[in-house]
Amino acid sequence: EVQLVETGGGLIQPGGSLRLSCAASGFTVSSNYMSWVRQAPGKGLEWVSVIYSGGSTYYADSVKGRFTISRDNSKNTLYLQMNSLRAEDTAVYYCAREPGIGLFDYWGQGTLVTVSS
Amino acid sequence: AIRMTQSPSSLSASTGDRVTITCRASQGISSYLAWYQQKPGKAPKLLIYAASTLQSGVPSRFSGSGSGTDFTLTISCLQSEDFATYYCQQYYSSRTFGQGTKVEIK
16 A cells, blocks of 8 residues: 655744655655645645656755755655745645656645744 | 646535536646645545546546646536545646635535
8 A cells, every 4th residue: 555654844943944754655766756745824735846766856946946855765765855944835745656747646644844933 | 837727716516516627727738637636634636637537546426628728627416525625737847736626515
């Protein structure tokens, strides 16, 4: 059974850093495209970043230069390193598997990141 | 960047109703469109991809159509478990979601 479990969210001050983790089971992270998608409170969905099976990475303009997506193949885990956090980064962050380029078939339960002083 | 616009933003309907949600892309995206259902406090669930292909396990009352810039999601006979927010998403060029359509009980 495919499962994705995000951890690492919490309350962080503006300008701070946080690393989110997404532990996968039931499939191999490195053989798939994997994305992070976020949802601000009461708002819609926003794609954040993707890592391809070959290792290429891409980012939304809103996070480029501040966030870094990566994976640990030995742990079958996806990460999102978030630096220089802003209030507008406050959201539930989901990791999601892409069975093909660009659509998401399995999602984690999400982890809430709150950026506030 | 491709923008996705859904209409309406919300609608009220009764169990048994036929419901249609539209999604328009700011430029042609062929059939690279997916639909998701999201219930409060839960992750989105993939319903349809490639504009009209039903994801495994999704009830046949859900259907999708369209290509190019205009797409629709239809729920043929609304059930109680279908009250939720629906999002379209293009994957022709990167990934962009519509703003969502909330389907509420009339």
